[in-house]
Amino acid sequence: MKLADRLFATGASRRLSGAHARFAKPLGAAVTVALVAVNTIWIVDLFAMVVVFLGAVLCLVFLSIGPSPESDANRVPWYDAVLAALALATSVYLFAEIDRIAQRIALFDPLTPLDLFFGSVLLVLTLEATRRTVGLALALIVLGFLAYNLWGDALPGVLGHGVIDYRHFLDILVFTTDGIFGVPVRVALTYVFLFGLFGTFLHHAGGGEFFYNAAASVSGASPGGPAKIAVVSSGLYGTISGSPTADVVTTGSVTIPMMKRLGYSGALAGGVEVAASTGGAIMPPVMGSASFLMAEYTGIPYQSIAVAAIVPALLYYLSVYFQVHLRSLKLGLRGVDPRSIPPLLTTLREGGLFAVPFGVLIVALVAGYSPQMVAAFATVALLAVAMLRRRTRFGLRAIYDVLAETTLRIAPAVGACAAAGLVVGGITMTGLAAKFTDMIFLLAGGNAFASLVVAAAVVILLGMGMPVPSVYVLAAALVSPALIKLGLSTLSAHLFLLYFASLSAMTPPVAVAAFAAAPLALANPLAIGVTAVRLSIVAFLVPFSFAYGEGVLLRGSVVDIALQIGAAALAVVCLGLAIEGFFRRLLPQWMRLLLGACGLTLFYHDWRVQTVAAVLSLGCLAVCSRSTSGVDRTAT
16 A cells, blocks of 8 residues: 555645745636636636646745645745746746747747757656656656656657657647647636635635535434435535545545444545435536536537536535445444434525535526536635625635635646646657557447447546546546447537546445545545445446446437436336345345346337336335335344
8 A cells, every 4th residue: 555655645735824825825826817807807818728737836836835745835835936937937938939839830840949948948847746746657658658658769660659758749739729738727826716715715615514514414313324424525526626536635624523423434435425416527517527527528519518517417426425424324324423414494594605606607698608608607606605695705815815825726637637737748749549449449449338338448448546536537538539449429529528537436456535535534535435436336337228228328319318317217226126135124135136137228219118117116025115124134
């Protein structure tokens, strides 16, 4: 585990003081204000915007995050000050040369010595910022792709490519919009940044506490109450965070210790939180930053993506909640003391105002506004309702603090997206995506279902140690051409990849969300990951469902949509019963196998097959319902 810890460790966050604080905090606030302006009312050249703000964010990364977890949190060493200065200097140089860079012809107009110097500096700074903010694992993956770009011409067979020298390499990755300044980092500094600002204001206004109290009021006193609180509150919080690991750290710091105090094992408590938090990346209306990348890559309006994701996300949380309920009944796990749960009416009275910005967000989405404007409207609405109460009111100092904090909170996403841009640029240079498509079909033997399985496995493998946005970017470049070649629509193909990119965060052996939960649960991250996968197994099946029919994506006739949603919901119930082996009593093995087979079959889009599976599954449920005998609840 020590090796794994080193691979996923990030640098220590610093508590800046003195001159460094007086420089970094105003810079962070200025970056946020400027990004809000250029995303809403101020029209500027997009390439120039990214050049300036990436340099500013990299500067703040080196000032606020140390090179290792053991770094002094109270001191900025001289070499980090130098790296921060180099980040700003590179940004200034590229901005000063922006007209020439924009007009030059890549690979034809030669790079100047200063171009080579500052381009190389930016490349190194991006890799180091990625290592500090996301971990060594992602940095090593990026280095592997970069090595393939430079020396892949020596490989035999289809993986080989033409000779790419260092000038060619640097020209594409730094001085075009196919590399560092490509789609991923542009999305991070537009959509993701503004929704990050909304989330930061919501957090400081007490939105997280409201989500927790609302979840506790609804389900806290029922069997398995703490786990159900984790599921509901993490789902609610995930709509704005969109990051499984961030969700685990934020909500898990409360829910995991509470579950353990009431008798949950560390693996179960961590697994419940990881499963619940992972779903946040696919939960509308905000979803995660990967969904904004999907909108940018595919050209599909974000509103259409959010609508299509509603039913699959609800199926995901139905699965987790139902299995938590069954597991709690089977193990006899009790709920939270009702006396410690705030009444629902009190919770709504004190925090119901937070529903207003979410309502504004949804209305703006439906009305067709861009994601940037949607986030801006929601933030303004949040500030307006927060001013109605003294406890949630923001003064000028508090607003300044939030503006500065937002830039620092979004820094890891910017670092990861810049690194992903390097990989995508390299894939473009070498033509690896087309070769990858051929490899998938070769491994699957041309079979459509087998090709989908191979594609899902590839995405999960890519996700080992990488944040969801980076996984999706790589999958979109490498795997999506194969899925579209199979006949999937662009929406289905990219949602398929988005879902498995999200699920990779909890899938062993390298489950970044499980590693984030391990210190809180004091349990083995592998055991946490296995438990999380077991609790959310339906999520691995839903993408296959909409790969063959888009009813669960709310596309098609009303009848077809209703039948597919009904079949999918019944499939969730059947699979939950089969996995947990309990429904009022322990289920015999033959019934578990039958229910599991029915659940899998219900995802197959043939009404005759689904009808037989539905009749059999409902018959099993009827048999189970007649039995109320008290049976030993020992786990099977």
